[in-house]
Amino acid sequence: MHxxxxxxxxxxxxxxGKLQMLGILQEQHPDRxxxxxxxxxxxxxxxxDSLNLLEVPYVPITLAIDExxxxxxxxxxxxxxxxxxxxxxxxxxxxxxxxxRRPDLGTLRGAASRQDTAEAWRAYANALLTWGNPEQLxxxxxxxxxxxxxxxxHGPTHFRLGVAYxxxxxxxxxxxGDFQRAVEQWAAALSxxxxxxxxxxxxxxxxxxxxxxxxxxDWVNTARQEIRARGQAPVELRVEPGGAEFAHxxxxxxxxxxxxxxxxxxxxxxxxxxxxxxxxxxxxxxxxAPGQSARVHVLFRPHLDILAHWNNEVGDxxxxxxxxxxxWEVDTRALSVANPPxxxxxxxxxVEFEVRSPENAPPGLITIPGYALYYVCEDVNGVCLYRRQDxxxxxxxxxxxx
Numbered sequence: 001m002h003x004x005x006x007x008x009x010x011x012x013x014x015x016x017g018k019l020q021m022l023g024i025l026q027e028q029h030p031d032r033x034x035x036x037x038x039x040x041x042x043x044x045x046x047x048x049d050s051l052n053l054l055e056v057p058y059v060p061i062t063l064a065i066d067e068x069x070x071x072x073x074x075x076x077x078x079x080x081x082x083x084x085x086x087x088x089x090x091x092x093x094x095x096x097x098x099x100x101r102r103p104d105l106g107t108l109r110g111a112a113s114r115q116d117t118a119e120a121w122r123a124y125a126n127a128l129l130t131w132g133n134p135e136q137l138x139x140x141x142x143x144x145x146x147x148x149x150x151x152x153x154h155g156p157t158h159f160r161l162g163v164a165y166x167x168x169x170x171x172x173x174x175x176x177g178d179f180q181r182a183v184e185q186w187a188a189a190l191s192x193x194x195x196x197x198x199x200x201x202x203x204x205x206x207x208x209x210x211x212x213x214x215x216x217x218d219w220v221n222t223a224r225q226e227i228r229a230r231g232q233a234p235v236e237l238r239v240e241p242g243g244a245e246f247a248h249x250x251x252x253x254x255x256x257x258x259x260x261x262x263x264x265x266x267x268x269x270x271x272x273x274x275x276x277x278x279x280x281x282x283x284x285x286x287x288x289a290p291g292q293s294a295r296v297h298v299l300f301r302p303h304l305d306i307l308a309h310w311n312n313e314v315g316d317x318x319x320x321x322x323x324x325x326x327x328w329e330v331d332t333r334a335l336s337v338a339n340p341p342x343x344x345x346x347x348x349x350x351v352e353f354e355v356r357s358p359e360n361a362p363p364g365l366i367t368i369p370g371y372a373l374y375y376v377c378e379d380v381n382g383v384c385l386y387r388r389q390d391x392x393x394x395x396x397x398x399x400x401x402x
């Protein structure tokens with residue numbers, strides 16, 4: 001029985017005080033779970049375990065815990081729940097478990113420096129991400145990196161380092177490449193344990209449709225509409241889902257458009273030499289076997305340090321064109337981002353497409369060329385220009401298993 005099902009089946013028991021529901025999330029963006037809870041009108045507490053500190057291999061896991069903190073049932077059935085509530089469980093022998101307290105970060109930092117063990121550095125990094133502030137993300141990343149230097153190939157550390165990179169990417173402290181680094185760390189974790197559901201799902205969330213078990217967040221827009229219809233304000237999301245996170249699974253790789261005319265085949269549009277727009281690319285997964293597909297995320301950000309901004313009055317959208325190598329397929333060669341209604345803006349723009357390697361692709365690094373065309377302005381009252389920026393996508397083909 002899924003979570004809303006359990007909630008509906010136990011509402012009267014919860015209201016009578018006979019049962020307390022509690023959720024623990026394995027989620028990179030917990031505010032999305034808050035939106036889901038609001039939508040389904042479930043008001044019980046949620047705890048967040050983005051780092052998978054519990055090391056659960058899959059979800060959901062339903063536990064029936066008695067008043068002494070002892071797990072009595074794992075995945076209980078309705079009949080089990082009736083028996084669970086009807087019984088009075090005895091106090092276990094021995095001292096009750098100690099309450100968990102917020103750790104002292106300075107003490108953990110000192111222990112990690114003195115001991116210089118992977119375990120001590122992991123404990124310090126875990127505490128920083130759990131209890132620290134955004135300004136300590138760099139320190140948490142460095143601590144995980146030190147733990148991996150001492151014990152290479154430790155799956156949980158790779159996964160948590162990926163969580164840290166993605167959290168920094170979603171913050172105001174973002175560094176170019178953080179999203180790709182997160183994906184690479186999650187892939188490294190999964191390579192140590194291909195059966196770890198949580199790690200696999202984190203990659204699939206941003207990955208290609210051929211490897212997607214379900215659409216991860218296609219419910220978000222419906223949830224917002226229904227919450228507003230009730231006269232409520234939906235929970236605000238710090239990071240909006242979209243693209244790969246809305247995409248539905250596919251059984252076969254397919255292109256979705258007829259052949260189109262390339263917008264600048266001879267390269268005549270002037271290049272963005274000053275870097276008015278900064279481009280970041282992310283490939284998920286970063287490595288492919290022959291015949292497999294990946295999803296490519298391309299992000300465009302006006303260079304705020306030089307006060308660059310989009311010129312939306314011209315009417316032409318940002319266009320991105322992909323030129324795959326011979327034998328490679330892309331689902332869409334021409335992509336675009338529509339201009340917002342305001343005359344100028346500085347938002348991040350994003351396109352996503354999927355690429356599939358040939359069945360006989362040799363192992364090694366592959367580059368896929370593309371370019372973007374856009375209108376951009378310099379400074380507040382500066383000149384507005386039509387510019388091209390060439391973009392090179394990189395991914396690696398691995399040797400096929402025999």
